[in-house]
Amino acid sequence: MERDAAPEACRGIESMRRRFCFERQTDAEVTEGRAGMSNKGYSIVFSSRTGNTAELAEAVREALPEEACEYFGNIDGDGNCDDSTGAIPASETLFVGFWTNQGVADQAAQKLLEQLRNRKIFLFGTAGFGGSEAYFQAILDKTKAFIDDSNTVIGTFMCQGKMPHSVRERYVKMKEQPDHMPNLDAMIENFDKALSQPDADDLEKLVNLVSETVGQ
Numbered sequence: 001m002e003r004d005a006a007p008e009a010c011r012g013i014e015s016m017r018r019r020f021c022f023e024r025q026t027d028a029e030v031t032e033g034r035a036g037m038s039n040k041g042y043s044i045v046f047s048s049r050t051g052n053t054a055e056l057a058e059a060v061r062e063a064l065p066e067e068a069c070e071y072f073g074n075i076d077g078d079g080n081c082d083d084s085t086g087a088i089p090a091s092e093t094l095f096v097g098f099w100t101n102q103g104v105a106d107q108a109a110q111k112l113l114e115q116l117r118n119r120k121i122f123l124f125g126t127a128g129f130g131g132s133e134a135y136f137q138a139i140l141d142k143t144k145a146f147i148d149d150s151n152t153v154i155g156t157f158m159c160q161g162k163m164p165h166s167v168r169e170r171y172v173k174m175k176e177q178p179d180h181m182p183n184l185d186a187m188i189e190n191f192d193k194a195l196s197q198p199d200a201d202d203l204e205k206l207v208n209l210v211s212e213t214v215g216q
Contacts, residue, residue, distance in 0.1 A: 043071035043089035045081060046097030047108040052126040052161030052198055053097040059203040060095050060124065063210040079111025088112065093120040093154070095210070098143065099161070100127035105143040113146040121147060122155040122213060124206060126198065130160025155213045159202040160193075 044061055048054035054074075061072055071089040074082040081087060094116065098109035105113070105125060113121075127139060136158040144153060174180050 041068045041070040041091050042093040042095065043069070043091040044095040044097070045071065045073065045075050045089065045112065046095075046124075047075050047099060047106050047112075048097065049099045049106070050161070053099050053124070055198055056124050056126065056157075056159075056203070056206055057095075057097050059198075059206050060097075060122075060210050063207040064095075064214060075108050075112050077108050077111075079108050079113075079115060088115060091119075093122070095122045095124065098123070098125040100125060100139055103139060103142060105139070105146070109143070110146045113143070114148070117148055117150045119151045120154045121151050122157075122210070123153065124157040126159060126161030128161060130193075155209060157206050157209055159198050159206075161198055 042064060044057050044064075046053050046057045048057070057072070061069070070091045071081065076082045076086070079088075081089065096109060096112065098105035101107070104110070105123075109125075123140060123143060125139065125143070127136065129135065140156050140158060147153065
């Protein structure tokens with residue numbers, strides 16, 4: 001996904017699949033204690049391998065006041081902003097997106113989080129496997145271990161994301177082996193269920209949660 005410049009790039013998203021409802025989010029399973037967002041501006045930084053987390057980042061941007069956006073864009077493999085400066089935004093509030101690799105945020109997101117001090121951080125991410133809030137929470141807990149204690153996590157959100165078709169092809173080939181893993185059918189079923197995700201419900205939940213966070 002191409003990085004947009006800020007603040008001009010923090011305009012409304014005309015290409016969103018639908019307009020979101022900004023009703024108060026009540027699903028406690030995807031939130032935790034929030035300290036709110038100050039009036040000093042915010043930035044949205046994210047790592048997205050297949051576009052799922054980038055889609056969430058667009059939803060976050062849609063939920064926030066565009067005039068307060070100081071940066072919107074990708075991070076590189078070293079956890080720095082993928083632009084000419086490479087500098088991490090100085091915004092007090094950061095919305096940090098990641099994709100899941102081996103049960104935790106990807107390495108680029110880890111490196112970014114390790115560098116942050118005295119920030120308010122909202123974590124959002126996607127995982128190829130879903131259907132279990134406990135699984136999502138385990139990913140978030142492992143990811144938060146990379147965050148220095150001087151920071152405050154003001155909110156979290158995770159949902160399932162579609163995987164490349166090559167993953168399904170690999171599962172099918174594995175089934176041809178006589179000693180294949182016994183849970184391959186379940187893995188293929190999970191893949192098929194994730195083809196539409198993040199879906200409209202996922203994006204609406206995220207928008208509502210971010211709107212609530214900003215309103216505090």
